[in-house]
Each structure stands twice: as structure tokens, then as C-alpha cells.
Amino acid sequence: MAKTHAYVLDDGEVVSQKYMDRYAIKQDSDGGSKKIPSDRFKTAYGEYGLIQPLYNPEALAELLEMNTHHYRSVKTKARDIAGLGWYLEAADEVENPSEEQRKVANDFLKNPNPLLTLSEINDQVMVDFEATGDGYHEVIRNKDQELVGIEHIPSHTMRRHKDMDRYVQIRGSERVWFKRFGLEQxxxxxxxxxxxxxxxxxxxxxxxxxxxxxxxxxSDYYGIPDIMPALGAVLGDRERQEYNISFFDNHAIPAYAVTVSGAELDEDTEKQIQKFFQQDVKKSNHSTLVLTAKKAEGDMSEEPIEFNFQALSTDTKEASFRMFRQDNRDEVLSAHGVPPYRAGITVEGQLGGSSASEATEIYKQSIVKPKQELLENRINRFLLQEGLGVTDWVFRFKQIDTRDVDKEINRLDKLFSMGAYSPNMVLMDMGKEPLEDPNMDRHFVNGRPLDASNEEVQAIMRSMKDLHEKLIKTATKG
Structure with missing residues (x-):
């Protein structure tokens, strides 16, 4: 029976079966390190009364660097939640909101930091929130206890005290304490x-x-990230990647198996094969390899000496890896609740259109909006109301626009034509500021205002024509 004695690799290297056996044993017993990064707080938990998180936040932060789909999902969610802009709107049941309060809120929120905008700070906080399960704003007051700024604190550097009122940040040898917002001490x-x-x-x-x-x-002290149920998929994909890299680094993929019948593959013959694949074949596609071999000493059999070069197919293994990677990708995206195309992935056989719009709307309502409300409520209650004394206005994040523009225009046109919407209602539905002209609050049916005499109709039509001309000039100006 023919025995495989050596492999010829894609780079022309000849590797004996004994070496491959030793390599396999080495991989089993001395593979890459799987240890979790050490917790910089490990000596501080007992000493300072801190609570240890369920999972090491530093290790969770490093997961972002291990998986493309996890990284893209976290960044996409953070941007969609907190990175699309913000605005202030009048609080419910407040008929005449204070413009002075609005100015106070705007002045603070538009300049919360000398280097970063509010959107940038919130985006960083939400990246931490999605990566580690926790996000931290540092709130800064002046000597008169007035709010003057906010900062982002990286979540992997923070731990919570068991009294739930204090926090500690450790970076290197530096240690800084913080207190819960609003603590009366x-x-x-x-x-x-x-x-x-x-x-x-x-x-x-x-x-x-x-x-x-x-x-x-x-845990009553910390959160966990959405990725945790899919941690196995992240680590499994990392193992797949490391396996491939390691195999390429250690002599690539075997291209041929060399089998010898009736003789032993000696060192000289092995060198001939190596020279042929590394040098001769590269010089000419028609090179000829002539090999000689002799029977082992004492071998009296009449079996002829034969060499056989057999290409080794890796198609099955590569296909399995592709399927494994796709399964891991889908699990990561499912854990985050992010549609594939929003994470930069095009899925074959899915053409988008209404399906993409529906997926985005589901993602918006089930993933983005609840987390926007979580952060909005914190900003409104603590920063605006308790910190700045602003009660007439509320902070809101801008949302993903999932509307089909053409359908939206047709819908508004029908509502306006049947008298259900006034012109100002159309503008507000589109997210625009209403106009002060009193006719913009009237309702029209087929272009004629309701509840108006003929004289009033003529005056209104002239007014609307003048207003229309002004709008056209404004729209085409410049």
C-alpha cells in the first residue's frame, strides 16, 4: 500500500509527513493564547469596596477589534441612536414654552465641551454602551454648582462602588472618584x-x-452588551481566522501529496522534488522531473518502485469555512438586531425595496427608538430639569428617515386636497417650521378654503398666489 511521505506546498516547499505530524501535535498542545485580558481592578475590588462586573469590560471592548460584523453593528447602532442630530421641542401640555429656558438649554447643549459636540459625546457613550453594556457621561460643574460641561468616560475604565453612589476610574497608576449625579453629598x-x-x-x-x-x-450594578448571546460566534469566527492565518504562515496549503511505492523517500530525492517545485516549474511550465530511488536495505520484494503526485483539494474545507463564517455573521447581526445592509452587507437574493424598508422600520422601532428614549430621558430629567431648571422644553434625537418620499408626497397631497390637512399641518408633518400667515392654518377642498364667503375666497386666493410666488422665489434664490 502506498504511503504518503511528503507534501509539496504552493510555495514549492517540501514538507515531510513527520514534520506535519509534529506540527499537528504542536497546534493541539501549544496553540495561540486564549486568555482573557487581565482586569486592572482585580486588587481594588476588596480594597475600595467596588463591585466586579459579570464580564471584564476591557475584554468586551477588545471584541470590537476581533470581529468585523460586531464592530460595524456597534458603530451603526451608536450612530443611528445618537449620531443623527438632536432638537428641542415644547413639553406636552405647555402652551407657552419659555424662550428664555430654550436659550439656556441650547446654549449648554450646543457647547457642552471645548473639543467635542454633543452628538460626538453621545456617539462615544453609545459605542461603549453597545460594546460593554454600560455608558458614562461625566457632568462638570463650576464653583457655584452650575453645569458647565459634559465629557465621555470610557466604560472599561470605570467600576461602581457597592453603595451605588460612587464610581472609580483607573488608568495606569491614576485613580479618580466620581459620584452619582444629584447625590446630596x-x-x-x-x-x-x-x-x-x-x-x-x-x-x-x-x-x-x-x-x-x-x-x-x-446585576444591579452593571449592564451587559447585546453581543453576549453570540459570543461563541465571535470567538468561533476568530478561531477560523487564526487557523487559516496560522496554516498559511506555516507553509501554506498543501497542493500535492507525494506517494512512493516499493521504496523509501530518501533525503536526496526529497531535495530533487523541492528543487523542481521551487525553481524548475517557476522557470518553465514544461519542466521534467526525473527521480531515482532504491529499495530499503533488506527489502527483497518484487514490488516495482513508483512515484505518484496527487493534487490535494481543499474546496470542501474552504466551503465549510465560508458557511461557518456566514453562520457566525448572521448570529452576530441577529444578536444586535441590525439588518445586514445597514451593516454594509449585501445578501445574495435579497433585492431590497420594500423588504429593506420594512426591515429598517422594524430595526428603528425595536432597537433604535427604545435606546434613544433611554438616553433622552436621562438628558431631560438630569441635565435639563434638575441641572439647568429647564422644564418647558424636552430633548429629542433625530430618527432614521425610513419614509418613501414619493409615497409620502402622495399621502400629504390627498390629505390636503380632501381638507384633512392645512398647509401648516403638511409642513409640520414634513418636519418643517409652520408659517405665520393665517391662511396657512385654513383647510382647503380641491383648492377652495372651507367656511369662507366669495369675497373672502377671492382675497384668500390672491393671498395664496402671492405667498406661492414668494415661496418659489425663495426656493430658487441663489
């Missing part, structure tokens, strides 16, 4: 010690923290 930023409110100087007191977490029933 001062905390020393270096020691974490409690003092009466106002007792500490501005340079000594800890800043406040707004903490949002992705709820899990397993």
Missing part, C-alpha cells in the same frame, strides 16, 4: 471620602456621573 475625587455638600473646594470634589446600562437581571 460631596465626594473627594482622590480618596472617595464623603463630605457635606458644599464643604469641599471645587478643586477637591468629585465630578458627577450619568450612568446608562443595558439591563440584565443578573
Amino acid at each position: 460631596d465626594v473627594h475625587y482622590q480618596t472617595g471620602e464623603y463630605f457635606k455638600l458644599g464643604e469641599l473646594d471645587e478643586s477637591e470634589r468629585a465630578n458627577e456621573v450619568l450612568h446608562i446600562r443595558n439591563y440584565t437581571s443578573r
Whole structure:
């Protein structure tokens, strides 16, 4: 029976079966490190009374660098939740909202940081939220306890105290304490010690923290990221990637198996095969290889000496890896609730259209909107109401626009023509500011205003014509 003694690789290298056996054993016993990054807080939990998270936040943060689909999903969700812009609207049941309060809110929210915009800060907080399950805003006050700014604190550097009122950030050898927003006590930023409110100087007191977490029933202190149920898919895809890289780095994929019948493959013959594939074949596609071999000493059999070069197919393994990767990708996207095309993935056989719009609407309503409301409520309750005293206005994030423009125009045109919508109602439905002209609040049927005399109709039509001309000039100006 023919025995495989060596493999000829794509790069022309000849590797003996003994080496392959040793390599396989090495991979089984001495593979790449699988250890989780060490927790920089491990000596601080008992010493400072901190609560250890369910999962190491630093390891969770590193997952972003391990999987393309996880990274893209986290970035997409953070942008869709907090990165599309924001606006202020009058609070419900407030008939005459204070313009002074609106100015106070706008002045703070438009300039919360000397280097970053509010959208950038919120986007960073939500990236942490999606990657580790927790997000942190640092709230800064001046010596008079007035809000003057906000910062983002990387979640993997933060831990919560067991009293639920204090937090610690550790970076390198530096340690800084923070307190829960609105806590009626001062905390020393270096020691974490409690003092009466106002007792500490501005340079000594800890800043406040707004903490949002992705709820899990397993912890009262921290959240967990959406990716956790699909952690196996992330790690499995990483193993697939490392296997392929390792195999390529260690002599690539075997292209041929060399079998010898009736003789042993000696060192000289192995060198001939190596030279043929590394040099001769590269020089000419018509090179001829002449091999000689002799029977092993004491071998008296009459079996002829034969060489056989057989190409090794890797199609099945590669196809399995492709299917494995696709399954992992789908599981990651499912855990995040992100439609494939929003994560930059084109799925064969899916043409988009109404299906894509429906998927986006489901994603918007079930994933994006609830998390927008979570962050909006924190900003409204703590920053605007408690921090700035703004009660007449509420903060809102802009949402993904999933509307079909042509269908929307047809819908509004029908509502206007049948008298259900006034011109101002059409504008507001489109997200535009209403106009102050009183005729813009009238309802029309087939172009004629309701509840108006003939004289009034003529005056209104002239007014609407003049208004139309002004709108055309404004739209075409410049």
C-alpha cells in the first residue's frame, strides 16, 4: 500500500509527513493564547469596596477589534441612536414654552465641551454602551454648582462602588472618584471620602456621573452588551481566522501529496522534488522531473518502485469555512438586531425595496427608538430639569428617515386636497417650521378654503398666489 511521505506546498516547499505530524501535535498542545485580558481592578475590588462586573469590560471592548460584523453593528447602532442630530421641542401640555429656558438649554447643549459636540459625546457613550453594556457621561460643574460641561468616560475604565453612589476610574497608576449625579453629598475625587455638600473646594470634589446600562437581571450594578448571546460566534469566527492565518504562515496549503511505492523517500530525492517545485516549474511550465530511488536495505520484494503526485483539494474545507463564517455573521447581526445592509452587507437574493424598508422600520422601532428614549430621558430629567431648571422644553434625537418620499408626497397631497390637512399641518408633518400667515392654518377642498364667503375666497386666493410666488422665489434664490 502506498504511503504518503511528503507534501509539496504552493510555495514549492517540501514538507515531510513527520514534520506535519509534529506540527499537528504542536497546534493541539501549544496553540495561540486564549486568555482573557487581565482586569486592572482585580486588587481594588476588596480594597475600595467596588463591585466586579459579570464580564471584564476591557475584554468586551477588545471584541470590537476581533470581529468585523460586531464592530460595524456597534458603530451603526451608536450612530443611528445618537449620531443623527438632536432638537428641542415644547413639553406636552405647555402652551407657552419659555424662550428664555430654550436659550439656556441650547446654549449648554450646543457647547457642552471645548473639543467635542454633543452628538460626538453621545456617539462615544453609545459605542461603549453597545460594546460593554454600560455608558458614562461625566457632568462638570463650576464653583457655584452650575453645569458647565459634559465629557465621555470610557466604560472599561470605570467600576461602581457597592453603595451605588460612587464610581472609580483607573488608568495606569491614576485613580479618580466620581459620584452619582444629584447625590446630596460631596465626594473627594482622590480618596472617595464623603463630605457635606458644599464643604469641599471645587478643586477637591468629585465630578458627577450619568450612568446608562443595558439591563440584565443578573446585576444591579452593571449592564451587559447585546453581543453576549453570540459570543461563541465571535470567538468561533476568530478561531477560523487564526487557523487559516496560522496554516498559511506555516507553509501554506498543501497542493500535492507525494506517494512512493516499493521504496523509501530518501533525503536526496526529497531535495530533487523541492528543487523542481521551487525553481524548475517557476522557470518553465514544461519542466521534467526525473527521480531515482532504491529499495530499503533488506527489502527483497518484487514490488516495482513508483512515484505518484496527487493534487490535494481543499474546496470542501474552504466551503465549510465560508458557511461557518456566514453562520457566525448572521448570529452576530441577529444578536444586535441590525439588518445586514445597514451593516454594509449585501445578501445574495435579497433585492431590497420594500423588504429593506420594512426591515429598517422594524430595526428603528425595536432597537433604535427604545435606546434613544433611554438616553433622552436621562438628558431631560438630569441635565435639563434638575441641572439647568429647564422644564418647558424636552430633548429629542433625530430618527432614521425610513419614509418613501414619493409615497409620502402622495399621502400629504390627498390629505390636503380632501381638507384633512392645512398647509401648516403638511409642513409640520414634513418636519418643517409652520408659517405665520393665517391662511396657512385654513383647510382647503380641491383648492377652495372651507367656511369662507366669495369675497373672502377671492382675497384668500390672491393671498395664496402671492405667498406661492414668494415661496418659489425663495426656493430658487441663489
